[in-house]
Amino acid sequence: QVQLVESGGGLVQAGGSLRLSCAASGGTFSRYALGWFRQAAGKEREFVANIGWSDDTTSYTAVVRGRFTSSRDNSKNTVYLQMNSLKPEDTAVYYCAAKETGTSSTIFSGRRNYDFWGQGTQVTVSS
Secondary structure, eight states, X not given: OOEEEEEOOEEEEXXXXXXEEEEXXXXXXXXXXXXXXXXXXXXXXXXXXXXXXXXXXXXXXXXXXXXXXXXXXXXXXXXXXXXXXXOGGGOEEEEEEEEEOTTOOOOXXXXXXXXXXXXXXXXXXXX
């Protein structure tokens, strides 16, 4: 079973950048597909980005495409979400999630696909 811990959230002005990290432990990190989700106050948790086990396969929700980039370093058991050109509507708690896929390149955008979740990190973008 893998444990996930997010970090890197904070308060930033609109147009600024943040890089979120999600450190994993307790499993073979390279066997997991990872996802990023976010939940704004009073809203459902929504998909943001994902990345396959080998860093070659990613996808993004339309509203962040071109601004956010997901990457991973399997040697450090860490996945990253680089967020640029942040907007107030990006304000939310950001979660990383993991699903064991072995060496399959399949990636997932549904919350129910993921088996393990971190506790989340708050991102607040001021206007």
